[in-house]
Amino acid sequence: MEGALSRIESLVTVRRGDQMLWGASIEPEIERARRALEAGDLEVSVQTIEKLPAPALDAMKGWLDQARALIAARGALRQLAAG
Numbered sequence: 157m158e159g160a161l162s163r164i165e166s167l168v169t170v171r172r173g174d175q176m177l178w179g180a181s182i183e184p185e186i187e188r189a190r191r192a193l194e195a196g197d198l199e200v201s202v203q204t205i206e207k208l209p210a211p212a213l214d215a216m217k218g219w220l221d222q223a224r225a226l227i228a229a230r231g232a233l234r235q236l237a238a239g
Contacts, residue, residue, distance in 0.1 A: 186205075188204050189202075206220070231235055
């Protein structure tokens with residue numbers, strides 16, 4: 157029963173206006189990732205998103221794939237520039 161409740165809690169959030177009454181909120185992590193991205197720190201943004209629960213992580217898969225590819229490309233360009 158406890159495992160089922162935990163699973164449901166990770167999938168469902170009950171709110172009253174802006175107040176979360178029940179569930180696992182990922183909003184603080186999403187906000188942290190957004191702020192890192194706005195500050196130009198793609199790596200921190202990706203690291204933050206990678207810590208999200210599986211359903212949210214699945215939803216972000218496309219973005220994560222693109223962000224990881226960009227990080228890899230930037231790393232390759234740095235290596236080329238360094239000689």
